[in-house]
Amino acid sequence: MSEVKKIATRDSYGNALVELGKEHDDVVVLDADLAAATKTGTFKKAFPERHIDCGIAECDMMGIAAGIATTGRVPFASSFAMFAAGRAFEQVRNSIGYPHLNVKIGATHAGISVGEDGATHQCNEDIALMRTIPGMVVINPSDDVEAKAAVKAAYEHNGPVYLRFGRLAAPVINDRPDYKFELGKGVILREGKDLTIIATGLMVSEALEAAETLAAGGIEAKVINIHTIKPLDEELVVTAARETGKVVTVEEHSVIGGLGSAVCDALCAKAPVPVLKIGVQDVFGESGPAVKLLEKYGLTAAGICKSVKEWY
Template sequence: MAEKYATRVAYGEALAEYGSKENVVVLDADLACCTMSANFRDKYPDRFFNIGIAEGNMMSIAAGIATTGKNVFASSFAMFAAGRAWEQVRNSIGYPHLNVKVVGTHSGISVGEDGATHQALEDIAIMRAIPGMLVVSPSDAIETKAAVKALMDYEGPAYLRVGRIPADIINDTPDYKFELFKGYQMREGNDITILATGLMVQESLKASDLLKEQGIHARVIDIHTIKPLDEEIILKAAKETGCIVTVEEHNIMGGLGGAVAELLSEKYPTPLVRIGMKDEFGKSGKPEELFKKFGLNADNIVTQVKKALELKK
């Protein structure tokens, strides 16, 4: 296993690595050293702008710049980029369908000691509610860099969700391939399917290994693109395994679990168990302690998978 690597760090490195195109412009709200967009600032200072602690204004400026043909990346903590500036994202970026990539770092309860006010658990839901908004939540540093590279070529508004803490590298395999709009199957299995996004993909892989020791073969699929969903891979899994478990570092209402529930209820009703934050705020604490408290760890995924299997009977 490679060294742990925060997805926000990978985001900053990817900006600098792939940002040589003259149409790429990066904005930040006085948090460049935390969002890691400082990497781009140091390499391309003429195309970087620090807007200050004024996230709504930053999104409006991003929209204006985008009307000149630029591909704009606007970064801040997820609570501020998706939360505080939501109205500007909706009306100034989403409504005119402008080429702005809103990047929310420090998402989920893994923000840890910063506590509930800074733990964005609603950002996927509110961003996927904006018509035409692409929503991407990569699972590790490798996938984050691939996502940034893809977004450099994607025309239209998008939300990229990355995290604060160092995470396992899980996509360092020769056959790994990132495609926007496509889920990525990481484990074979026909007993049940685990659909996970973001940091919860690594916990789902650990859970899959534990389940295999008990004779349960769980298919694990990384859903990095939450909107639009890869309906084909999800419906195929539902038909072949007969049961779905979703795992996300987000409120189960409106996030990955909600999106999957909408799809299955309309096109192939299937037993479904959603693992995530259950209509509650987070707490201040170490990320690993919070994962355990709120059931966002491999042990609880194993427990919930066994409960989900009972629904097949």
């Protein structure tokens, strides 16, 4: 079997911006002195006149992006998730969300897989923060194919969008002819009758692998990829819950306020079933190699299997 190709979704973001820039001359990319890390440097090289380095001033960058949006152009404001969602939250809320401006926020280096940068840079709260802003779309793609499609969909959507990307290379799992990205629609990746695993971002490939291991032990799990956390595909989530009777959510994010909370909000209202939330359990991250951190926090196929078997 050939080795699975792996690409960091932050690289996908940079490449997708270049392609978008070729097709649309109204695309403007802003960065906060992190173009090499967020990969917007590729856009800067291709379109230097449409790239603005705002320096280490994320709050100012969001205000500038808001101003640019009022001119009819489409700004992509880029930084680490900790700074884009955390440091600049007030500006995102008041200057972008409140007037419902057409600003796209490209947040890279999300989750504990930031690794050696440590707890201060490992943003496990960004999805929760962005979900609370009225009208904000929240997208967390699972691989290179999905990330590129998400950037295009964000451009086509009229309104604020938060795009979450990772530093760690992720397996490419959507490289197939029938793949289709639709904003607000989940994707069934595997059928199963015993429980449903709903995953997002980096955890989708791990959930698929976990499902195969669980099947070998007699537990057949349906696997759903939720790339758009807001608006959530409630119809798909509720239908799956009713079919299998149990739901597991998996995310590289706090179990408070993220995918798990969004799923529980939908299910408690329309299809109450037992739910296990796998993610960062109300703790901060720590410095260390990304792969080792994911193992420690139970965010691997093996960790998912262990948690599901103990709960099931």
